[in-house]
Amino acid sequence: MSFWDIIWYIIVCFAFIAYLMLLFSIIGDLFRNEKSSGWVKAIWIVFLIFLPFISALVYLIVNGDAMTKRSVRAAQHMRDQQDEYIKHVAGGKSPADHIADAKALLDNGTITEAEFQALKAKALA
Structure with missing residues (x-):
């Protein structure tokens, strides 16, 4: 070939x-x-x-x-x-939805205020 x-x-x-x-x-x-x-x-x-x-x-x-x-x-x-x-x-989800979910967890006593503030800061970042 x-x-x-x-x-x-x-x-x-x-x-x-x-x-x-x-x-x-x-x-x-x-x-x-x-x-x-x-x-x-x-x-x-x-x-x-x-x-x-x-x-x-x-x-x-x-x-x-x-x-x-x-x-x-x-x-x-x-x-x-x-x-x-x-x-x-x-x-x-929007940041407001994340904050609302975190607030519901705070109201139920699942998370502390410090954890709520951390989640809120993370959602707004």
Whole structure:
């Protein structure tokens, strides 16, 4: 096997992997598209199977902008859900809520005045 055969093999493998990534991106976008009916999605899938390169290029030309917008919207939705989860787990309470909780503990006798003042200072920091 010569050097150029190895280079050609690497180029072909790269192109094949890039095409697979493009194909999975298009299929993912097809199923993320709420405006298209099931029949339209099925037709696109059939064309992607039987005329893969031409239908991939046509899909990118026709739906390129909408594909980007759906991808950005999905990423933003995922980021919002992650932020909401982090706030929920981290106890996204306001300082006033923390002070009220500490005051309730003080009133119940669970903590001392010094501990209440420490918690209050920490909440206001």
